[in-house]
Amino acid sequence: MKNKYFFGGFIIVVFVGLMGYLVTQSNIKYEDNINKVKTENKTVKATGLWVKEKDYTYDNKNRMLTFYMKDAQGNEMKVVFNGAVPNNFKSAQSLVVTGKYNDGYFMANSILTKCPSKYQGQKVQSSGI
């Protein structure tokens, strides 16, 4: 009987240890403050809004998408993404970009677009005429 618990306990410790180790290894933090994104040396998931006024450019030859993103405080950064323009990009209200800030821009390796219209009616901020 004792052997059973010893053996089982050992396996659980190894399993939990391995999982804990891998969680810390593959862990990516969410960051909604762009100033912090800029100083962070690790890969982060930066959340914010696409600055629509500044539009985006897409370089067909090098497949580079360049656009600007801002956080709730209005801090902005340039984002460069190597890949196609994501499907819902134009209607996206907020974005989650995964990558690293370096040399004046954020090099994203993935972009997640979030479209409010998908699951809930679009409520529009507007002013009366």
Added chain:
Amino acid sequence: MIGSVVLSLALACSIISMIMYYLSFRGYKNTLGYGRIAYHATAMLVIIAAVFLWRILLTHSYEYEYVFSYSSNDLPLGFLFSTFWGGQEGSFMLWILFTTIIGVMLQNYSSKRDDLEPRVMAVFSLALVFLLVMVSPWFKNPFAYIWAEPVFIDLKYINPSFVGLPQLGNFVFSDNSTGQQFIKMTSELRNILNSMGVTVSQFVINGKGLNPQLMNFWMQIHPPMLFIGFSLSTVPFAFALAALMKNDYTKWIKQAFPWVLAGAGILGLAIMLGGYWAYEMLGWGGYWAWDPVENSSLIPWLVSIAVIHTMLVQRKSQSKGGVGRFLKTNLILCIFIYVLVLYSTFLTRSGVLGDASVHSFVNPGALIYLFLLIFILSFIVLGFGAVVYRWKSLSKFDVQDENILSRELALFTAAIVMVASAIIVIVGTSAPIFGQSVETTFYVQMHLPLAIIIGLLNGLSMLIKWKKSNWNDVVKKGLFSLLASLFLTILIIVLGGVYDIMLIILSFSSSFLLFVNLEIAIKIVKGNKKMFGAYVSHIGIALFILGVIGSAGYSVKQDADLVKGIPTDVLGYKMLFTGFKPIDNNTKYAFNLDINKGDVFYKAEPVMYVSDYTNSIMRVPSIVVGPTRDLYISPLGFDDSQTNNDHGQHISIDKGKSVAFNNINLTFESFDFPQETREAMMSGKDFKIGVTLVAEKDKLKIPFELFLINKNGQRSFTSFESDKLNIKVTLENLAASGKVDLAIANLDNNNPNVVKTPVETLSIEASIKPFINLVWIGVVVMVLGFFVAATRRLIESREK
């Protein structure tokens, strides 16, 4: 009104049914009949509500918010039918619909087995009560009217003949940045319309439509399948609680077994259909991305698989008399299946994962969050509370250990491996709640060793007997499988170029799993076919793992630009882009590719279009399906703005940099973009943006400015000519990031108007997915196994 009333009545009936069934369990004599009537009334009302929802969708009754938000006039019948589950409210309705129907079957089933019915149905009705509260008018009611909460409706959805009415003045709004106009729909507006004799459905004449990504055949099947699986997960919970209520644990295994098997089969199939949809529709080339929504349906499935193994042990060990082994494990896992279904609903529907999922659920409000939390907590307290309450009597049934080489232990280990897998996925999926997230490598690295264990363990356990075995026996029986799998592994290494040590071990372990089960299956094909289920399922798993090794581990991909008319080599295929044609009433474009490899010719047709719904480019991949590999082609972009220009050249210059052209140095100095221009641009007025440049040759230095002119929404560019320098510079584009594109040509050319021939270029990402067919075949085979086993256990459950 009708829909809400019907749903409220259904809620009332389900409460009555629960109470009546509970009273019958407590010994009341004449309450059982009422419980049954109330339950069937609930079912009837839910079906009526569902039919009513379909009716308002099919008749385009846009006075309902749900109809307006998820359907439109142009949807074909099939998709209109599936808009039922296009949004949250409807998908809850679908879940409820299947739950009630399964409840009717469960009532029939349990009424024929001892005194099972009152207990099982009381618990089942309770689950239904909670679900019905979810769609009640306080929460996610699919029958809410569009004016119930003020909502802004784009003018294009409004009947034009009413737009100009002076009474509407107060309700018209416009969005300054886009120039779009909206009507604010409120109950006040509805009253005004009604007083003019206009109904809201005459006023709002079109809806926003369905998300184009959901307009796919598989999306018509996947959600219903998933919700059947979710609904079936209530059943093991109900059986476990029923056993705990009566404090009698012998028969419940036999009675619950077919339900658990059928549930696992259907949920597994549903998960695969979702994966197939992603593969065929989303264009990222994969079938599984460890997305929270995918994960959250995987977790309860993994636990179902675990409990199937330990339930089998309990069932088998009952032959010696007594309740059998692993009673506590089975009860706890059966409770967990449903709790985890609720947890996954919480994760995906409450908005806690807002930032983590492509399924981007917007925060549905604090109220629903709270209710979902209460829902889960109630069932956790109820389920595990009952286990704790009975812990003493449960502990009486604990049984001593068996030999290491017994099939019982192997089955238990299998359950542990499945639970471990479930824990991994739960940890990874729940991380965003704590502001963290894990990369998909986390899941992959954790699952590689588990998959290896599964293969070896299962292969071995099939060779050993119940109770005790000795090693000689095992080796003798497994010799063929061992040799065959070694052979196959070597084949995979040599032919497939598999050199990763973990993948080699995994290939061996899954081959072993395959051959052991294949051998046994062939042996029993002549004998007792009802024993088939387990072996078939395990063959399916083996095929699946082999398919994953091939398609995930050995997929190669390449980006390519295909110029129309020029064949290009991509991944060993010759691809020729022959042009595009409009399809689906000119709303989409299909890009035609002629592909050949040697003498074999294929055609591929990736599609791109701009969706009104998302206001973005949508891309649909094209898949050339082959027996051993798929060629997967995702369109990335199409460009016909580039021109072949014989007498000049196109260049782009970064701000502050220079470029040389025929000894002329061209410097891009700055943008001329004053504040007024910015303001004009923001408010949508006409504007022009200047670009200051300097052309230099020898000592000659000529500064000049080019403009982007935006007039009435039309963009045009200016050009600069200099006789001294013999140059013409035309602005072609500018990017806010600090870059301009220019066309430069010499003026003294015989033909000063440069001949421009447009070049059509299709950019694609091509990838090869070796043996991806095994993934689909594997899952289908596995599911078949589940149904064979479920049928066998259903017949068994009828035996006294």
